[in-house]
């Protein structure tokens with residue numbers, strides 16, 4: 001196999017100093033929750049290990065994952081990580097275009113057969129033989145399958161690749177599916193979110209590159225280190241939830257006081273993501289801090305779970321959209337009315353049959 | 365007890381039904397029934413307020429813990445409900461014949477179907493006299509199985525799945541019940557179903573209590589006092 005450069009080699013070529021590498025390593029160790037002792041390990045791994053080639057494909061998507069990725073908190077993070085991955089293939093970020101680009105991809109897939117990590121942003125539509133997403137004149141579906149065949153592991157970037165996201169929302173005319181429906185024989189690391197947080201993305205990729213293994217995943221295939229808890233579990237407004245202090249209307253005094261957004265439909269209690277700990281835009285803020293409830297963007301099928309301002313899903317099978325309580329009270333009301341009617345008839349029957357008896361009739 | 369013995373010694377059920385009193389529900393069944401009643405009452409009220417919390421309380425967050433107490437009551441009652449239900453299943457294995465009626469509906473028995481049909485007609489005012497039953501009447505038995513046993517199991521499973529989310533990944537609840545979440549899709553779906561399940565149970569309870577009171581008055585046997593003291597009293601000694 002061809003001699004592959006180390007990460008450090010690549011970085012030096014990109015003009016990154018050793019000091020920067022160490023800084024990056026300690027930042028990443030912290031983001032991964034590994035503690036300061038791991039920083040030298042990361043640095044050491046990056047200095048000595050051959051860099052892992054990454055191929056980054058784009059299917060049906062809006063590129064928000066890439067946008068998020070290149071806005072990682074520390075400018076270094078993106079330089080370091082980009083220098084590790086963009087060289088091979090990423091049709092949005094790389095310099096090459098057209099046939100040249102396709103040739104570069106083919107070259108990478110051949111040269112690093114069984115070695116490279118496949119990162120997928122977006123997903124393949126299956127309808128009409130995949131004609132709703134064409135890359136280089138061919139269905140993205142084919143490119144995805146081709147690239148997945150010899151990949152060591154697969155990363156599903158964002159809610160599109162992980163769950164399907166908006167293009168797979170009902171009625172899903174293009175039959176867009178999450179990539180695990182197409183790639184069934186490789187480990188897939190799901191990094192959902194619309195988009196995922198930059199530090200989460202770089203954290204996951206750095207973990208894999210430096211430790212040479214995939215991070216520990218939960219039942220649904222998400223890295224536990226970032227998706228092990230709900231927004232609600234680490235939300236700074238949680239004390240207001242436990243106290244029973246809620247924003248009742250968007251413009252009320254409680255909203256100004258920063259009370260819990262549960263009653264205005266916050267989906268933090270049902271959403272697994274790192275927003276309430278890592279936050280966004282260099283740790284500046286996150287939706288709840290800005291006064292809006294979580295919409296559950298990293299959860300399976302979040303577009304199809306009814307309004308962003310309802311905590312529970314409406315049930316459409318009942319014709320008009322109804323929530324669980326409306327259905328419940330309606331049915332319970334019906335049952336109550338039936339019981340009342342039944343009781344009334346019972347009383348009447350009883351009275352009449354008793355009077356019948358009094359008139360000497362025989363009961364059968 | 366003597367009469368129950370008689371039954372066990374091989375006297376036909378027909379004969380016993382003409383007796384005046386039979387010991388039907390053993391103490392653990394009765395205790396379980398009323399513990400479950402209290403739990404479900406607590407769970408429904410607190411569950412409703414978890415779904416639609418009370419108006420906000422004034423003051424500092426650190427001085428209040430209303431939602432916390434409501435959830436604590438919900439989870440405690442949930443634990444008791446679940447443990448009691450396991451106890452009830454155990455008692456179905458070791459208890460008397462009637463302790464199994466809740467779980468085993470004899471759908472294979474022609475006689476059972478005939479009695480079920482009779483019972484339906486009794487409720488539709490199509491027959492004047494109900495039959496006597498030592499245990500549950502077939503209609504009641506069917507409703508108790510399909511609404512209560514299924515509903516209760518569903519609520520316990522989804523309830524502990526939600527509970528596991530609070531305890532966190534890797535906790536015992538997560539290991540035992542965490543798999544339920546992806547089964548429904550995601551956490552939000554489990555919340556919605558758990559919430560709908562409450563109404564399923566409430567419908568059972570409404571009907572059940574109405575029927576218990578009505579039958580106590582109109583049928584030919586005691587009901588409510590049977591669930592309190594265990595003895596089934598018959599109001600006449602005519603044959604079924």
Ligand code: HEM
Nearest residue numbers: 407408411412414415442519520523524526527555559562
């Ligand atoms: C008949 C039995 C039960 C009823 C009627 C009931 C009712 C409810 C209702 C209405 C909710 C609110 C759902 C929502 O709107 O999000 C809820 C939430 C919940 N229930 Fe139950 N429940 C029952 C049994 C259980 C059991 C056995 C457990 C297990 C410990 C349990 C644990 C929970 C948990 C953890 C939540 C979520 C609390 C939160 O999000 O803060 N429930 N329940």
Ligand code: HEM
Nearest residue numbers: 393401404405466499500501508512569573576587588591
């Ligand atoms: C949350 C409320 C309730 C639930 C979930 C519930 C559930 C049940 C269940 C599962 C049984 C079957 C017992 C067995 O076979 O082991 C039963 C029997 C019975 N329950 Fe309840 N119950 C509730 C409330 C009540 C109330 C309030 C009354 C009294 C008015 C009542 C009266 C009875 C009676 C009389 C029986 C025996 C029926 C018979 O002899 O066929 N229940 N109940």
Ligand code: SF4
Nearest residue numbers: 232235260261266268
């Ligand atoms: S704002 Fe949302 S995430 Fe935060 S405590 Fe309230 S419900 Fe939970």
Ligand code: SF4
Nearest residue numbers: 273275294295296297
């Ligand atoms: S707070 Fe919720 S909706 Fe907002 S980015 Fe995080 S997971 Fe997505």
